[in-house]
Amino acid sequence: MEKLQDELRAVIGSTRLVEESDVGNLPYLRAVVKETMRLHPVLPLLVPHTAKQQCEVNGYDIPSSTMAYVNVWAIGRDPTAWEKPLEFYPDRFLCSNIDLRGQHFELLPFGSGRRACPGLALGISNVHLMLGNLVHAFDWEAVEEIDLTEKFGIVCKLANPLVAKAELRVPRKLFEAER
Template identity: 65%
Template sequence: MRLHPVGPLLAPHMASQQCKIAGFDIPANTHAFVNVWAIGRDPTIWGKPLEFCPERFLDSNIDVHGQHFELLPFGSGRRSCPGMALGLGNVHLMLANLLHVFDWTIGNSPSFSIELGIIVALANPRIVKASLKVSKHLLEAQADDAIY
């Protein structure tokens, strides 16, 4: 979420009155866009910013809920993502089900080059093949039970 945020720019904000931020005078009614893509790669904030190093968060109080401005994958304040709680609460369940039910084979070599736009996407998306590792009738029976 730090290196590859879905939206590189947060929803636009507007200064309701004149203010000063980090020594800059901001006139009233100025529109601002927060570049979370650049914040996630800033070497003054992150040591080795281009490396995937999840253990950097083990002894850190930084979280993704928008209170720490070093990491804002869902935005912050009134303009934060309304689906944040749903996404964070369900991602573990969905990933566990995918790993439990399917065997995965990688079809192409990994490349993490990105295309910047309104959203950030991989330039060469990973191609994988999923094959069932549990019996199909077990999945159908479980789906039938869930409906009733």
């Protein structure tokens, strides 16, 4: 978190919050978001697809009308696609052109092509802004030991709540509404 806070402090300073126009100048923030979505996609399985006709995929015969699911959770942890796949290492994306928009099979948190999430652009933008501002504006401390055990369902979430204490790093006036 310190590396991300350093980048935010260098680019944003301490007199304002992160804005959408800043994200292009925050490569480590973008890398942290990619790495988070690689390891912890919101949806572990993408919307199912049905084969309209018999086809072959990677040597497997897929009969017509077969329903197929893309397991993005497993893809994000695939050791043939990622070095040290279970390690949270955002730097892997700093010299990589892999994006979140479904152009690279290794990272498909929003799906790909015509069936990609219609809220992809808004989702990516909001995650960058929220994470950027939470990390920029606050120092975070775990109140208890962090348990990253996931609970699977339609969406992935932590099995146990994450409890953290936030301490303000920027002037309080940045959060006051103008009247």
